[in-house]
Amino acid sequence: MYTFAIVGCGNISSRHAENINRVGKLTAACDIIPAKAEGLASKYGANTYNSIEDLLRIETGTDVIVVCTPNGLHAEHSIKSLNAGKHVLCEKPMCLTARDAAKMIGAAEVNRKKIFVVKQNRYNEPVQYVKNLLDNNKLGKVYSFQINCFWSRPQAYYLDSWKGTKNLDGGILYTQFSHFIDLLHWLLGDVDSVNGYKDAYGNRAQFEIEDTGVAILKMKSGAIGTLNYTINGHSKNLEGSFSVFGEKGSVKIGGQYLNTLEWFDVEGEPKPVISPSDLPNDYGYYQGSMSNHHKVYDDLIRSIDGDGNLLEAKDAIATVEIIESIYNSSTKTG
Numbered sequence: 102m103y104t105f106a107i108v109g110c111g112n113i114s115s116r117h118a119e120n121i122n123r124v125g126k127l128t129a130a131c132d133i134i135p136a137k138a139e140g141l142a143s144k145y146g147a148n149t150y151n152s153i154e155d156l157l158r159i160e161t162g163t164d165v166i167v168v169c170t171p172n173g174l175h176a177e178h179s180i181k182s183l184n185a186g187k188h189v190l191c192e193k194p195m196c197l198t199a200r201d202a203a204k205m206i207g208a209a210e211v212n213r214k215k216i217f218v219v220k221q222n223r224y225n226e227p228v229q230y231v232k233n234l235l236d237n238n239k240l241g242k243v244y245s246f247q248i249n250c251f252w253s254r255p256q257a258y259y260l261d262s263w264k265g266t267k268n269l270d271g272g273i274l275y276t277q278f279s280h281f282i283d284l285l286h287w288l289l290g291d292v293d294s295v296n297g298y299k300d301a302y303g304n305r306a307q308f309e310i311e312d313t314g315v316a317i318l319k320m321k322s323g324a325i326g327t328l329n330y331t332i333n334g335h336s337k338n339l340e341g342s343f344s345v346f347g348e349k350g351s352v353k354i355g356g357q358y359l360n361t362l363e364w365f366d367v368e369g370e371p372k373p374v375i376s377p378s379d380l381p382n383d384y385g386y387y388q389g390s391m392s393n394h395h396k397v398y399d400d401l402i403r404s405i406d407g408d409g410n411l412l413e414a415k416d417a418i419a420t421v422e423i424i425e426s427i428y429n430s431s432t433k434t435g
Contacts (some may be wrong), residue, residue, distance in 0.1 A: 106163045108153050108178050109170035110137035113192060116254045117167050118145060130164050131156045140423040148406045152177055157185040165190060165405070173269035176201035179216060183208040189216040190401060193257060194279040195417045197271040199425055204417040208347040210413060218417035221281040221393035223287065226375050227354045227362040231345065233357075234352070235288055239367055241348025243289060246326035249309060249342045250278045253334035256305050273309045278330050283412075284343060284359070284426075285417045291321040295423075297431035301334055311329065316427050328427070343409075 103139035105121045107114050114130070118141055121127045130142040131150040138149040150156040157166075166182035168175055168191040176196040179189045182207070195218045196202050234240055254277070263269035270276050286292070297316030301308060313331040320326070340353040340365070350367030365372040379423040395421060403409030 102128060102403065103164040105165045105167055106131065106147075106160055107167045107169055108132075108156065108158055108182075109168065109192075110134075110141045110167060110172075114141055114167075114169045115235045116167060116392065116394045117190075120394050121145075121167070123395070124398050124402050125165075129156055129160045139406070142259065153181055157181060157187070164188060165401075168192060171263040171269040172271050173197055173263075173266075176205055179205050182210045183214050183216060185426055186212060186214065188214050188405060190219065190397075191216060191414070192219050193283075194271070194275040194424070195414060195421055197275060197421070199418060199422045201420045202414065206414050206418065215405060216223055216403065216414040217411045218414055219284045219394070219397055220280060220412050220417070220420075221397050222284060222359050223412070224396040225354075225359050228284060228288075228343075228359055230362065230373055231343075231354055231377070232288060234350075234367065234370070235345075237369060240345060240350045242350070243320075243322060243324045243345060243347045245346045246285075246289060247326055247342075247344040248281050248285065248326065248330075249340050250281055250328075250330035251278055251334050251339040252332050252341070253337050253339070259305055259307050265305065265310055267309040270310055272424070273312065273330065273426060274314070274427060278334060278361075279420055279424065281328075281330075281341065281343065283417070283420045285318075286423060288343070288345070289320050289322065289324060289326075291419070292394050292423050292426060293319045293321045295426050295430045296318070297328075297408040297427055298434050299428070299431040300434040311431075314427070314431060316431065318427075357388040378395075381417060428433045 103125040105127050108131045110132040127145040127147045129148045130138045132138040140150045165188045168178045170178050179191050182189050259265040295316050295318045299311040299314035300311045303312050316328040318326050338357045341359050344353040353364035355361050355363035362375050400409045400411040404411040
């Protein structure tokens with residue numbers, strides 16, 4: 102049985118703790134806010150820490166460190182954990198720069214440990230089905246695509262928080278929509294070029310990033326497409342969709358969380374029956390991506406043992422590179 106420690110005891114940490122308790126044992130919880138670490142640890146009989154350095158120095162027998170800290174700290178905390186001889190499961194996004202991503206991968210290689218990145222939307226049944234179609238050339242040559250990310254994040258989400266800051270959040274493509282960028286690369290391959298616009302239109306306090314953007318992307322395969330993303334949905338998440346137009350068919354993965362198959366018109370293929378999906382992660386006044394962390398942890402155990410397919414950092418770096426390219430090529434509208 103593998104033992105785990107969670108670093109960063111915010112909203113998503115409870116989802117991790119539930120699944121750790123199912124597949125292994127939570128030995129420690131760490132947060133710079135003592136009450137958060139204590140609140141999580143007390144449910145599972147775990148030890149509490151207020152610094153990752155203390156945790157790594159004392160919890161020498163722990164097998165896996167789960168990094169759930171703010172985006173801008175993922176690289177630092179992952180590298181420290183790897184250097185301490187631990188495997189790492191890092192929440193999305195992997196980090197905020199390709200340079201830091203390369204350092205994380207290097208630390209894993211030097212220490213002969215594994216580092217995985219949470220991308221739970223890969224496990225959505227419609228996503229898995231479309232991936233299989235593409236891998237088997239059922240759509241033929243892909244001509245174009247459209248990605249829509251229309252969510253809502255109110256002022257309350259950003260008050261007294263690291264979210265919305267340039268250094269720790271990084272931007273909504275990292276915090277809200279990195280799953281969509283991951284799927285872009287997983288389904289359609291490498292990006293060749295990108296141009297876009299971005300800006301902040303909402304009147305949010307304590308907010309240093311964009312809340313809206315558009316981008317036109319050309320893939321190395323020759324396919325072209327658009328990305329339209331915003332957190333200015335009036336009162337709720339409205340849509341998260343990925344449409345693909347190919348030589349032999351058109352498909353749209355839709356719903357709010359890439360959890361339905363809205364279009365399906367593929368030569369020689371009957372429309373599949375998609376099982377009802379799990380609910381998204383619910384945080385009260387807003388909702389996140391699909392709650393597939395149980396599938397992540399099942400795959401994590403298999404992957405540590407050498408027989409799983411959980412996304413490793415050496416592959417997850419592509420998402421960071423694409424987001425950097427989109428931001429670097431995006432002109433502010435104002």
